[in-house]
Amino acid sequence: MTQAVGPTRAYRRLSVEERRSQLLDAALNLFAHRAPEEVSLDDVAEAAGVSRPLVYRYFPGGKQQLYEAALRTAADELEQCFAEPQEGSLTQRLGRALDRYLAFVDEHDTGFSALLQGGSVIETSRTSAIVDGVRRAAAEHILAHMELPGPPGPRLRMTVRMWITSVEAASLIWLDEDKQPPLDELREWLVEQFIAHITATAGRDPQTAAMVRHALALETPEGPVGKLVRRVLPVAAEAVHLL
Amino acid sequence: MTQAVGPTRAYRRLSVEERRSQLLDAALNLFAHRAPEEVSLDDVAEAAGVSRPLVYRYFPGGKQQLYEAALRTAADELEQCFAEPQEGSLTQRLGRALDRYLAFVDEHDTGFSALLQGGSVIETSRTSAIVDGVRRAAAEHILAHMELPGPPGPRLRMTVRMWITSVEAASLIWLDEDKQPPLDELREWLVEQFIAHITATAGRDPQTAAMVRHALALETPEGPVGKLVRRVLPVAAEAVHLL
Known part of the structure; x- marks a missing residue:
């Protein structure tokens, strides 16, 4: 894709806290309008413009951990x-x-x-x-x-x-x-x-x-x-x- | 056990409906005072004075089915x-x-x-x-x-x-x-x-x-x-x- 440069640059620039918060925002937004069972980690990765392994690096417990963290927020x-x-x-x-x-x-x-x-x-x-x-x-x-x-x-x-x-x-x-x-x-x-x-x-x-x-x-x-x-x-x- | 004759006779006398209702009563009584995860099928069998296989014959889905049936009652x-x-x-x-x-x-x-x-x-x-x-x-x-x-x-x-x-x-x-x-x-x-x-x-x-x-x-x-x-x-x- 021609836009690959953008996300990659953003990827490098975010601190750990910023990245975590960005993933949580994306998750919360998805969980807000769909039932939890209808949200996949791929959806979260796509919404945040990152890869699925990156989501797992921040939330090794997968969807349950991400859901709980979003819920806590x-x-x-x-x-x-x-x-x-x-x-x-x-x-x-x-x-x-x-x-x-x-x-x-x-x-x-x-x-x-x-x-x-x-x-x-x-x-x-x-x-x-x-x-x-x-x-x-x-x-x-x-x-x-x-x-x-x-x-x-x-x-x-x-x-x-x-x-x-x-x-x-x-x-x-x-x-x-x-x-x-x-x-x-x-x-x-x-x-x-x-x-x-x-x-x-x-x-x-x-x-x-x-x-x-x-x-x-x-x-x-x-x-x-x-x-x-x-x-x-x-x-x-x-x-x-x-x- | 010396009392084995009693339960056995009761066992034979109950109709399918009566037996089912007896098991549900026993289950409901247990679920009333303990959290579901603290009630086992053995407890239900013991409370009803029957064997565990008998409980399974009436509720082949096990505890989940028994819990739902008790809840329905x-x-x-x-x-x-x-x-x-x-x-x-x-x-x-x-x-x-x-x-x-x-x-x-x-x-x-x-x-x-x-x-x-x-x-x-x-x-x-x-x-x-x-x-x-x-x-x-x-x-x-x-x-x-x-x-x-x-x-x-x-x-x-x-x-x-x-x-x-x-x-x-x-x-x-x-x-x-x-x-x-x-x-x-x-x-x-x-x-x-x-x-x-x-x-x-x-x-x-x-x-x-x-x-x-x-x-x-x-x-x-x-x-x-x-x-x-x-x-x-x-x-x-x-x-x-x-x-």
């Missing part, structure tokens, strides 16, 4: 989604975190589904542990955003983890349903579900009730809680016979 | 949890369904975790499909309990599936945390989370709003919605500046 990115600066109201912070999370889901659609739906031929307890690590990290970030005076109790922790699971479920359904509703709407709805989750728990758990009271002080009528309250009020009014 | 039982008579308020029906579901979780603790947490050496796309079938069946049952005038729209479906996922997450955390809080409290809390989920969605979706209005008419002050409303009201009152 993706997991780091996902964990960072919830590492939001401690500024603004709780719902604003969650909204920004969800923006990044849902952008990731949108960008890595097939890979995201394959990863979470399990049953993949390549799934192992190690990849499950990586996914579980992302969930735990996200929960810790969200609990930190609550700025609690003491350590979070079991009910609050369980509530946050339940919400994270339902965000995952919603993401999978969203991918399954041709990405409907639009991302902005999905994000707002998921924030509303968070508000609903913690409000229900606040009825049972004094720590959650105190946190909700504290968080409400930072909310404005134009914010997510204000909008939700006004939209839900006409329906809730029908519960007046229960007081 | 468990899945049928789980699906039946939500097949509640169409009587009483929606929250009463859900409460009764959750009673059965959580009793199953309590009874099959280790097996339930192994099944849902994935990463098991024995997991295959077929076992994942069985688990997913249970989720879909539960969602259909719950939607049927809503007695909608037309087919359920995407938002209501997504809300129900999000709640089912968060019930699973709560069940796993509950098992992980030495079955705390007590079952009754967990059940009530999960019903409250359901009310919260659909109320938040009612703010965005006219079909859900109409269903909630209809469901509220059947609620009493002593029921789950009445209790939740009265407990949450003092916290919600702090949102008055958002109106």
Whole structure:
């Protein structure tokens, strides 16, 4: 091929770290849009413009090792989604975190589904542990955003983890349903579900009730809680016979 | 052994269906409390009081086939949890369904975790499909309990599936945390989370709003919605500046 000079030069110039990172990028991009069993090492080599033996030199464990390394990279990115600066109201912070999370889901659609739906031929307890690590990290970030005076109790922790699971479920359904509703709407709805989750728990758990009271002080009528309250009020009014 | 006569007689008396069902019961009981990789065919044979070759005669595919058959039996039982008579308020029906579901979780603790947490050496796309079938069946049952005038729209479906996922997450955390809080409290809390989920969605979706209005008419002050409303009201009152 006439273009052989280009790749060869690039090949010589990259450092070990750069080459590794280039191979991972190529792999992640392939795993994002195809199921793991449909990606071969030849595909990765071709996408990165290198030879198959070179891929093996960097990942002697073959596809399983490459998949795990790509997954580790993706997991780091996902964990960072919830590492939001401690500024603004709780719902604003969650909204920004969800923006990044849902952008990731949108960008890595097939890979995201394959990863979470399990049953993949390549799934192992190690990849499950990586996914579980992302969930735990996200929960810790969200609990930190609550700025609690003491350590979070079991009910609050369980509530946050339940919400994270339902965000995952919603993401999978969203991918399954041709990405409907639009991302902005999905994000707002998921924030509303968070508000609903913690409000229900606040009825049972004094720590959650105190946190909700504290968080409400930072909310404005134009914010997510204000909008939700006004939209839900006409329906809730029908519960007046229960007081 | 002096007791050899007993099992031999039982052996002769059982029909093919009875024997199969006896082996499945023994397997399910073992898989309930140990991870699949820690159960051998010898264990199943011993628990059922039969020989290993007999187990193979009924399940020539060995442990994988036995595991799948046991899983299919468990899945049928789980699906039946939500097949509640169409009587009483929606929250009463859900409460009764959750009673059965959580009793199953309590009874099959280790097996339930192994099944849902994935990463098991024995997991295959077929076992994942069985688990997913249970989720879909539960969602259909719950939607049927809503007695909608037309087919359920995407938002209501997504809300129900999000709640089912968060019930699973709560069940796993509950098992992980030495079955705390007590079952009754967990059940009530999960019903409250359901009310919260659909109320938040009612703010965005006219079909859900109409269903909630209809469901509220059947609620009493002593029921789950009445209790939740009265407990949450003092916290919600702090949102008055958002109106």
